[in-house]
Amino acid sequence: MTTITVSGSATVGGTAYPATAQVSLQAASSAQCLFGIWDDGSAWPSTSYAGVQKFSAAPVKSATQYLAWLGPFPAAFNTLCAAAGSTMYLNLEPWNTWGGGASPTIPDIAAGKYDSYLTTIGQAIKAGGVTVNVTWAHEMNGTWYPWGIESVTPAQWIAGWQHVYTTIKAAAGSLASMVWCPNNNDVGPVTPYWPGQAYVDLAAFDGYLNTTNASQTFASFVEPTVAEIRKLTSGPVWNAETGVQGTNREARLTQFAQDMKSGGIAGFTWFNEGDYLLDTSETAALCAAVNAWNAG
Amino acid sequence: MAVSVTLSISPSGTVASGTTVTATYTVTGNGGSAGQTITISGSATVGGVKEPATAVITLGAVAPAAVTYAVPTAPGLSFKATAQPNVFTAVAP
Numbered sequence: 001m002t003t004i005t006v007s008g009s010a011t012v013g014g015t016a017y018p019a020t021a022q023v024s025l026q027a028a029s030s031a032q033c034l035f036g037i038w039d040d041g042s043a044w045p046s047t048s049y050a051g052v053q054k055f056s057a058a059p060v061k062s063a064t065q066y067l068a069w070l071g072p073f074p075a076a077f078n079t080l081c082a083a084a085g086s087t088m089y090l091n092l093e094p095w096n097t098w099g100g101g102a103s104p105t106i107p108d109i110a111a112g113k114y115d116s117y118l119t120t121i122g123q124a125i126k127a128g129g130v131t132v133n134v135t136w137a138h139e140m141n142g143t144w145y146p147w148g149i150e151s152v153t154p155a156q157w158i159a160g161w162q163h164v165y166t167t168i169k170a171a172a173g174s175l176a177s178m179v180w181c182p183n184n185n186d187v188g189p190v191t192p193y194w195p196g197q198a199y200v201d202l203a204a205f206d207g208y209l210n211t212t213n214a215s216q217t218f219a220s221f222v223e224p225t226v227a228e229i230r231k232l233t234s235g236p237v238w239n240a241e242t243g244v245q246g247t248n249r250e251a252r253l254t255q256f257a258q259d260m261k262s263g264g265i266a267g268f269t270w271f272n273e274g275d276y277l278l279d280t281s282e283t284a285a286l287c288a289a290v291n292a293w294n295a296g
Numbered sequence: 297m298a299v300s301v302t303l304s305i306s307p308s309g310t311v312a313s314g315t316t317v318t319a320t321y322t323v324t325g326n327g328g329s330a331g332q333t334i335t336i337s338g339s340a341t342v343g344g345v346k347e348p349a350t351a352v353i354t355l356g357a358v359a360p361a362a363v364t365y366a367v368p369t370a371p372g373l374s375f376k377a378t379a380q381p382n383v384f385t386a387v388a389p
Binding site (some may be wrong): 177 | 297299300301302303304305309310311312313315316318319321323326348357362363364365366367368370371372373374375376377378379380382383384385387389
């Protein structure tokens, strides 16, 4: 633990009044893993925490929710997270996959056309009374989303992000923590999408070991993304969505977790679905890896 | 009442990595003052006779002074402004 002094001042009628406060931070060497889970069991309507609970052998700090555009804020899941001691990671996706309306365009979002919806999201976060981590239009440097590189320029994406950031936080106050989240940079650089530190509360990326090739490791495949992000920000960097391909992968995912910790990553969210769905033994190995991380 | 400024931090206790740290300024003693009417009393003694006299004046209201807040600084923490001018947040490393 490190106790540091926060210094500031308020100027009242032209006279500056200094003020200080102290805060105790976990030492970097003993920083706990920001361990998160996305499990298909948490899908909308998200009223069950059971999917996340499968990983309860380790302290789960984050639980993901994917929310299509104009979808209702998952207040019930947010409450479940708070009760379990985790923080909801709300992934706002600007497309209509649930029949709730037309898919928006990024320029329309930037222009304020959907401010009422964004304000509703922010107000719901504030009403929940707990911090919610929020991302929007993630993996924007990839090709698989309508907000990706084939349809949206980095400048357009940044304009959208900055507007979403400002609008949600205006309504949510200090309870919305906006998470900037590109994909691993093997698909394309992340730097063009950096909106500036003033618009990023937590820098993250989605970085998987997405082949069964054992030579694909943190160092060879993921670390270059981390290095690129570290040129943009000195703050924590979180692997917000990850998994390891293959079967009988206990050893590989354990090594991956160790490498992420050694690489200074703040933590990771396991995407427990499809090719990355873990069996009982693999789940136990992942939890053991997180507990080892937390043990220092 | 003299002006004073305090800075408070939340959450309390040891802050885990990745947690949002909130710094909040509180200013006291900057309430300004309402307008008021006061009576000034005096007297003049003329030929040994004290002659009292009064006058009434009105003091205008004084608005609270303008307040601006500096972005707090701390090693390892990068604070940013929020929608509330006296509130700043940072993510613990």
